[in-house]
Amino acid sequence: MARQRKMDMEELMEATENLLLEKGYEGFHFKALSENLNVARSTIYEYYKNKDELITDYMNILMEQVMRRIRSLADQPSSFLMLKELLILFMEYSQVYEMIKMRPSLDQNASPHVKEQLSKLDAQSRELFQILLVEIEKAKNEGSIRKDLPTSLIAGVFFNTVLIQNTDQIPPREWADLLFSLIEDGIKPKN
Amino acid sequence: MARQRKMDMEELMEATENLLLEKGYEGFHFKALSENLNVARSTIYEYYKNKDELITDYMNILMEQVMRRIRSLADQPSSFLMLKELLILFMEYSQVYEMIKMRPSLDQNASPHVKEQLSKLDAQSRELFQILLVEIEKAKNEGSIRKDLPTSLIAGVFFNTVLIQNTDQIPPREWADLLFSLIEDGIKPKN
Amino acid sequence: MARQRKMDMEELMEATENLLLEKGYEGFHFKALSENLNVARSTIYEYYKNKDELITDYMNILMEQVMRRIRSLADQPSSFLMLKELLILFMEYSQVYEMIKMRPSLDQNASPHVKEQLSKLDAQSRELFQILLVEIEKAKNEGSIRKDLPTSLIAGVFFNTVLIQNTDQIPPREWADLLFSLIEDGIKPKN
């Protein structure tokens, strides 16, 4: 099998994710990445022709994973419960929204291959948003969500609140319940 | 051809803000900045010894402005109303939270002067958080906020929801009211 | 006038020419170029965004110069004499044909700007060839050139023989006369 393999795709993707979250697109360097992985910088180029191809590949893999999870969520008793499941999923995959915010930076000097990857990515983002928007609308019709709140605002709450830092180290499940409770009933006491 | 264009501090700060928001700390370059301002790159060095000093200076100015506004808010009839005013202020100054998230990047190779600027900044951030946390606690005691929600979660909601993109272009005042209504009462219909 | 100017466009073009002739397109590096010019590598980037832009710019300048000279040659008493003048010119500018041979290498990853420069260049090359071919045809009709030799062969002789190394260091004018004499009458003694 030739020289001992040092690079591990899983590790590469993990390191890519961490570095992206920490430094953002502009601060993402193969130098730091290779140091994290303990391989030579050039080794990464054996797998990815450049930064953008690695990043878009990572994003697509992430998105596919999330979409697979979302599709496996289908058939909840109600849209309201579906939304709760989505929120929990978004918390687990809070990188997704960070990546979506990073997306515009990738347009500059996108090579044809990168462009292709980006359009796949965009398609999946659109699908993700679509699902969320549809579920919110359905829940409004179900009568389980207020109709006076714009759907875009509610969707925004879903994406943004999952980024809240859990500084008190509350257990994830409990944190999710608290967050959903806040979104559901607000901060005002019940009566 | 000397002195073609005077530097204007206001413009400099504005351009700094825009570039920081658009590209993040790692993507903030004097090159782009000077192009936006239509001055020579070297001209900026007449005012700031380097990148980090400009950025920390901008951040401090921003923070001072916000803190001044917050202090002018004091003496609301209730903590609950105070929190509403704070949310409106955070919406107006949504850059603030973006800057706070950018803060850690500034630690690397911070010169003594930058370190000093950073500690001023940290002091102001701490004060800002403190005010928010105190008001939330007071509101809990007032009985106008549920006690079962962790204060850190509520504070997080205050910072994060102001970043929601107003994609539907709803007028700012109305958007603020809708957002506060959501935070106050949740998405569930009253019944 | 700011820091003392070290780069001189004339020198830059000259060094570019020399390096291109010596190493060819693939062996042309900014490193060697900057060493020849005694400036930092990055300094060259202040003038040219990259290798290809410098090279195509150089080639266009060269071509324009040659075409200007050619146009100033017009109105010779006969096409035959015109061809002699052209040969002398080609000897003086023997780089031109070397550059034309290098031309195809420039197509890979040509940026839009480079593509534009290349199409200008191609237009001038075409014009140059055209002039040569037309003069050869006219000379054939004048009866001063054999009609049994393909025009392309004669044109080829004009371009290729100017590249013969003058190893014996014969004075240019004399060398040109000898070369033209060979082309005119061949190597066989008159009888």
Add this chain to the structure above:
Amino acid sequence: MARQRKMDMEELMEATENLLLEKGYEGFHFKALSENLNVARSTIYEYYKNKDELITDYMNILMEQVMRRIRSLADQPSSFLMLKELLILFMEYSQVYEMIKMRPSLDQNASPHVKEQLSKLDAQSRELFQILLVEIEKAKNEGSIRKDLPTSLIAGVFFNTVLIQNTDQIPPREWADLLFSLIEDGIKPKN
């Protein structure tokens, strides 16, 4: 998956020649070579320790082949006819002159082994030139070549004109005759 494709020396030499002619010494890379041959890059190292050894080996093989052909040409009725045969041979092996022009690039960091190969090569080049020069001198003495033309110029014509692109796709034999006719009698009509 070992041993998928056997290396074939003939193919290797052919690919080496093509790549050298297309890209020149500086643009000759094992990467492209291995892709052309459809073998792993590292496989070439089983046969040649490095780039330069492959190139000098190829050049020596080429030169030997040419010299063998030249030796088999000996004993023409006259030096003039010998020169015609040589021209035809040079047309068939027009790579030879391209390689000779490439020769100087090989001096940089030549390893001992490469240096040895180069000196063999140089010996053969010298012999080749020698033969050509001697035949020209003999033909001058025979009275079949003008004595007023420097031998070096005539030799140069032999090497350079074989590089003329046959753009009109004239059959090789015919092209050779036309070229020799031009060299012999010049472009001027007979009377």
Add this chain to the structure above:
DNA sequence: AATGAATGAGCTTTCATTCAT
């Protein structure tokens, strides 16, 4: 003050070369 010019540091990328299987 403002600028044009130059530069070094550091990242991106390519490629020859090595090595274990």
Add this chain to the structure above:
DNA sequence: CATGAATGAAAGCTCATTCAT
């Protein structure tokens, strides 16, 4: 033999920063 994997050296390029006017 042939290969896949890893790597260092060197080129490509960008940008913060300095400096003389």
